Amino acid sequence: MTSEELADYVTDFIGECRSRILGVGAEQYSCGEMQKFELLPLVDLIRYAREEAQDLAVYAAMVDIRLSRLEAALRAHPSTA
Incomplete structure (x- = not known):
């Protein structure tokens, strides 16, 4: 991938x-x-932002699980990689 493509x-x-x-x-x-978000009290905005950050961490873990499984499958069948 070139820098332009990225x-x-x-x-x-x-x-x-x-x-x-x-x-x-x-x-x-x-x-x-x-x-x-412009109307929310800052305390509520902070709480919502923290919840979203926690959701991002969960999604990252989910992706990591799937990548781990994919990696294991590719290692088991290197000719398909």
Whole structure:
């Protein structure tokens, strides 16, 4: 992968993030001219952010489990790698 290809991938990834903000995110978090996070008391925003950070850790562990299984399968059948 070239640096240009990586940059293009990152651009596409951010585009998907934008789509989430403008789609489901707008449905759930838009309050007209403001976003829900702008109106939340800071204590609530911190709690929500910490919960999201915990979710990221769980998803990272899930991906690691699947990668471990994939790695084991590839090691068992190196000709398919």
